[in-house]
Amino acid sequence: MSGPLVHVVGARPNFMKAAPVIRALEARGIRQLVIHTGQHYDAAMSDVFFRDLGLPAPDLNLGVGSGSQATQTAALMVALERAFLEIEPALAIVYGDVNSTIAAALVAAKLHVPLSHVEAGLRSFDDSMPEEINRRVTDLLSDLHFVTSPEGVDNLVRSGVPPDRIYFVGNPMIDTLLANLERFDPAAMRQRLRLPDRYAVATMHRPANVDHPEQAARVVGMLQAVARLVPLVVPLHPRGRPALESAGLVADERLRVVEPLGYVEFLSLVRGAVAVVTDSGGIQEETTILGVPCLTVRPNTERPITISHGTNRLVLPEDVAEALGSILSAEVSADRAAPPLWDGHAGDRIAGVIAAWLGARAPVRPQAPA
Numbered sequence: 075m076s077g078p079l080v081h082v083v084g085a086r087p088n089f090m091k092a093a094p095v096i097r098a099l100e101a102r103g104i105r106q107l108v109i110h111t112g113q114h115y116d117a118a119m120s121d122v123f124f125r126d127l128g129l130p131a132p133d134l135n136l137g138v139g140s141g142s143q144a145t146q147t148a149a150l151m152v153a154l155e156r157a158f159l160e161i162e163p164a165l166a167i168v169y170g171d172v173n174s175t176i177a178a179a180l181v182a183a184k185l186h187v188p189l190s191h192v193e194a195g196l197r198s199f200d201d202s203m204p205e206e207i208n209r210r211v212t213d214l215l216s217d218l219h220f221v222t223s224p225e226g227v228d229n230l231v232r233s234g235v236p237p238d239r240i241y242f243v244g245n246p247m248i249d250t251l252l253a254n255l256e257r258f259d260p261a262a263m264r265q266r267l268r269l270p271d272r273y274a275v276a277t278m279h280r281p282a283n284v285d286h287p288e289q290a291a292r293v294v295g296m297l298q299a300v301a302r303l304v305p306l307v308v309p310l311h312p313r314g315r316p317a318l319e320s321a322g323l324v325a326d327e328r329l330r331v332v333e334p335l336g337y338v339e340f341l342s343l344v345r346g347a348v349a350v351v352t353d354s355g356g357i358q359e360e361t362t363i364l365g366v367p368c369l370t371v372r373p374n375t376e377r378p379i380t381i382s383h384g385t386n387r388l389v390l391p392e393d394v395a396e397a398l399g400s401i402l403s404a405e406v407s408a409d410r411a412a413p414p415l416w417d418g419h420a421g422d423r424i425a426g427v428i429a430a431w432l433g434a435r436a437p438v439r440p441q442a443p444a
């Protein structure tokens with residue numbers, strides 16, 4: 075394969091992880107293309123991130139869209155296979171744990187395109203989440219594993235990945251957060267959404283929390299209990315809206331339900347919040363660095379470092395109001411040590427490894443006769 079490097083992105087959390095890697099490779103003059111699979115396609119789930127992060131439009135948009143797990147993954151694979159056969163990537167770079175990630179990994183492996191996984195080694199050890207399956211399979215197929223926190227290295231070694239394929243580089247999502255910190259303006263969001271000084275933010279979109287009416291009802295009860303304690307803003311992912319509304323989610327002055335927000339708007343809102351209630355993966359990491367208490371409504375997390383080093387706690391829906399009550403009454407210190415290498419330079423480290431890897435594979439030119 076002699077073509078450019080190819081980044082495959084597709085869903086909202088991919089974009090902020092890819093941005094610093096794309097930039098650092100560009101600074102090294104390395105040839106690269108960005109393929110957007112179209113897994114997320116709403117302007118609020120995709121375009122706004124390219125704008126906010128100053129990324130050029132993707133070179134190719136496959137427009138795959140939504141579907142069941144199998145329908146979506148299969149459609150992603152068919153479209154990616156066609157693209158890879160045309161481009162002949164020297165290396166495919168995939169991010170995180172979404173369906174676009176596993177689809178690209180399977181296609182790359184079968185076409186013998188070398189594969190690199192950014193955010194390798196995370197494990198929730200909970201196979202009921204599609205993301206856990208995506209992580210395990212992607213790591214199994216990858217040649218270069220870029221890891222965000224030390225336990226990721228241990229998880230990979232335990233699953234048989236040779237140590238010389240594992241690079242602990244830090245967290246590129248945090249590169250993006252630190253690079254944009256000055257733009258996160260809580261006062262502007264307070265004014266725009268007419269919020270008081272103290273407010274909380276909630277996001278819920280996991281299938282386990284929003285797909286089944288019974289669970290959706292627990293989540294709605296939880297959101298209402300939180301809103302009784304402190305005004306709450308809920309930027310709602312399109313996935314959860316119908317189920318949560320059928321389960322009785324009604325917006326009012328204390329429970330503000332808004333459309334999904336862009337990157338800068340969302341982190342502006344989070345930065346000014348007294349606490350965040352979420353089932354997202356990335357938000358556990360972002361709150362850790364912003365020093366905002368985070369209550370994660372899941373039985374487990376693939377990001378335990380956000381609990382040991384950060385502000386994160388796992389809670390049941392029924393326990394969220396009590397946990398929030400103690401956050402509101404205590405002085406929670408925002409002064410914590412960041413996890414190792416969450417320092418804004420992960421993208422550079424990844425680009426450095428990739429440049430060295432490409433250099434080692436470059437064909438040696440025969441010397442011209444003297």
Ligand code: UD1
Nearest residue numbers: 085086087113114115116119140141172173204205312313
């Ligand atoms: C995906 C990821 C999840 C990640 C989340 C972030 C997988 C398995 N899951 O979940 O890990 O946390 O993205 O958002 O890849 N929809 C729209 N517009 C869009 C995108 C989705 O309306 O632009 C709706 C559709 O009804 C769609 C549903 O959301 O069927 C689910 O989208 P999908 O991409 O399948 O998974 P997410 O729940 O977004």
